[in-house]
Amino acid sequence: MDLFKQQNVEDFYDIGDELGSGQFAIVKQCRERSSGLEYAAKFIKKRQSMASSRGVRREEIEREVTILQQIQHPNIVTLHDVYENRTDVVLILELVSGGELFDFLAQKESLSEEEATQFIKQILEGVNYLHTRKIAHFDLKPENIMLLEKNVALPRIKLIDFGLAHTIEAGVEFKNIFGTPEFVAPEIVNYEPLGLEADMWSIGVITYILLSGASPFLGETKQDTLRNISAVNYEFDEEFFGHTSDLAKKFISQLLEKDKRKRLSIQDALSHPWIKSNELREENKATEPKRRERRQLKTKRLREYTIKSHSSMPPNNTYVNFERFAQVVEDIDQMESSFSSLAEAHDSLQEDIDALVSIYNEKEAWYKEESEAVRHELSQIRYEFRKVEASKRTLQDDMQTFSCSLAAVSERFQERQDHFDALRLELSNELQWVQEVVGSLPVDGGGGGYPSCSFTTVFNNDVNEALKELLNRSCGGELLSGINLDFTETGQQR
Template identity: 45%
Template sequence: MENFLQDKDLWIVGSVCLVASILWRRFWNLFTYKRKRDSSPESASIDIQFREKDGKDKSKVYQKGLKTQKKKKPLDASDLVQAGFEEVQNQQNNQLSQCTAETAVSTAAHQDLIEEEQEVDKYREGKDDKQQAAVEEEAKEQESVAELFQIIEEDKKEEENRLKKEEALWLSEVNQLAALNSSDRTDGSITVTPESCEENLEIIFSTKRHVTDETLPDELKKSRVEEDKELEEDEVAGLKAAEVGPERTEERTEEKRKNAEPVIDEYVVDSSPPPPAPFEHRLVTAKTHQITSYYTINKEEVLGGGRFGMVHKCVEKSSGLVLAAKIIKARSQKEKEVVKCEIEVMNQLNHDNLIQLYAAFESRHEIILVMEYVDGGELFDRIIDENYKLTELDTVLFIRQISEGLQYMHKMYILHLDLKPENILCVSRQTNKVKIIDFGLARRYKPREKLRVNFGTPEFLAPEVINYEFVSFPTDMWSLGVITYMLLSGLSPFLGEDDNETLNNILACQWSFEEAEFADISEEAKDFISRLLVKSKSWRMSASQSLKHPWLSDRALHYHLHHKKNKCHSSHAPPPEG
């Protein structure tokens, strides 16, 4: 028993010494760490910044909990001493494990600190290297700029010296030439004009060539002799030109320039828009006031008419502005809604090739639209007029303007659906400027809502309208093709004995250029029509594409048509005299 107690005391003393040594090592590590951290505040602050950036504390290590021991049975009396010994041994083991964990924590913290310091040093070194590289690049750029400026200055100086030498040489040669001319002639001295500087320079170059001829072989000397003869001839011509004076030399240079430059055969078509309406674009609503209170309508002067009613000339009393009054019969509410739809469409259209609306008045049995006035008459009148000399170039001008008007309408998602020569007015009888009118059948195109219509003029209806299919922008382009055909030939491509035959011709798409009226028409015009009178609407040209077609855009073709001046539908023109 005594031996056991002695062994126990020795064990306790050894364990206490071990614990003391571990605690002393821990205290020393913490002391050195704190001293090193206090000695370098910059690294400590950088360490804090890195931890804030990462969002984690790198030096903190979470200890794991100890494993729970299993429950044991109650001890017997004979085993109390052994139990006490085991309890003491367990306590010592717990202390030892705790000490080792704490030392592991301290060593891990110290190692993390060292790694972070190394990262900071690397970051500083990289930053210093970048700054140094940037400074070196700036220095190199400054040096290169300075060298460039130096080179430019040297070039300037060399150029100035060269010009001075050439000027001195030129002056000496001019003086020599003047002296020679004065000695050869008895009439007096000849003053060398500045206009003959080019000839004098040629003489200078010829003298240089004579000097270098001495070093050339015999074969090359022969060619040089020939060149010298040519130069002498040029010299004589230059002296004669100096005697004649600068005016004739300028004329000759202009003639040479004209002969040298190839003349491009182009003719620029007058693509300027027609004059705009004499008032700003307005948003009009139908008023219930009496129109006679504001306007004077001349019922005797009729400008046009149709199924809707009549158009008369009128004058605004307050301003004296000349306008046109379109009187539409509308007794029922449904008829009035149709006219109001036309007003809404015209409120959305603001283009020089489209007629503009000024005011609207509603009464019990009619609605009157007051619009822009033009006095050139309908385009249809020019087609049927035998005395009017309508050329193919005139047709180009008409169709180009109609295409521009349609392009604008289609951009605004509006379909005209009644395009024909009667609905195109000329601004005046002296010009070829036109405007599209009559938007009574126009409709707003909505892609999601499929639109079908069952109205229009039979000769100009597209196949999809006759078949009661969906209509869209190509529907107007079909009508443009029919108008083009009529302007060029004076004939209607699908007109039959009655409306049924006309509609059947359209559905069969039967038309051709075999008529004699197309004998002198250009191939580009025929191609233009062929790209519009296509039964499938998806294959027709759009308004934008038609404006890019060669028939409407090729200046060389327009030049040819301008000089050719071939008359359209020549069978309607009067026979030539003599």
């Protein structure tokens, strides 16, 4: 609702002492900071969920506010402002500080019917204003009939508490079971369609109590009370109504009519002779003592009724308990929220852990596979290394053997070289001798009978053959060609 101000009421009003409380509401005195005017702040607990039965549903609060916004009458409390926070809707209402009507009347020494009609008429005028606008209060009872102030000759009546009020729409059937059992109409008890007539029945009960100090239908139990209402089981006991006028009793009887169509309407009640006339005047002070005593008993019985009705109701700490309960619920909600966050964090963490475990398992399997492959390769490398080491040792042995063989060959080669050098020297000496011998032979001596042959040539050929044979035997043919070449060259030179 747009008219619910989403602001902190304490920013604009100083909240004071408690004035009263109901099941889900508490009323405190407050002062408007901007104007300094006194008001009453009605804190209504909102129902936090559809499943909950604690608190007032928001639509019901909106209905009450909507009705109060339509009302502007001297005998009805007026609405000044509306605020809303997370847990409450706060109605800033006209301050009604005179207390309950019955408490005020119970403190009087005596009460005449004329005085009673003055207060009843104010109640009727307030209800007439409502019924003209098709608004039924549905909770008229002494606790909801207050005085604006009490230190005046004729206090002004103020009707309060419109939590059950409804606008009666033509053609729309409305049924409900609500209200205070002592004051509800039979149609409410029997769960029949409701209308403005239910308020008139409540006014009849209020008038009965006001004039007698007794409740017409009140039984030992709630069920007894409701049965008495449904059966319209009441009477004008002579003890209580011995000095009450017939007009007053007729007024009450016409209001306590089970048939709604026969029950007095608000206009009928306002024009009733008991209200219109001043038949019963306030008795002067010279009235006989006995009669005055009875009048005092009337107020005493009213006082007894008010004391009994207040004492029979246990202290209503519902709102305070509800605040505590709401705080506990809020704490539980916060804890549940924290638990939910923890659960979400746990789930998220569990998912991360599962993912890490999965990765770890995959890595572990991969590492095992890789480890097996590496282990196999390492074993293969070790095997190959051992083979290489064996080959290396074999090669070293072969190299050592080859070195030994090479050393032996080298020694043999050296021996052969020395032997060769000796033979060459010897051969060179022999050749030199042969050359000297050949050189000493006559050149033209001829061929000894062989004219075509030179002795030198033949001799050289024989020498060559002899030398080859010698070299083959001594050196195995090594250096043969070189020696032959040298010899030939020497022969040619010669």
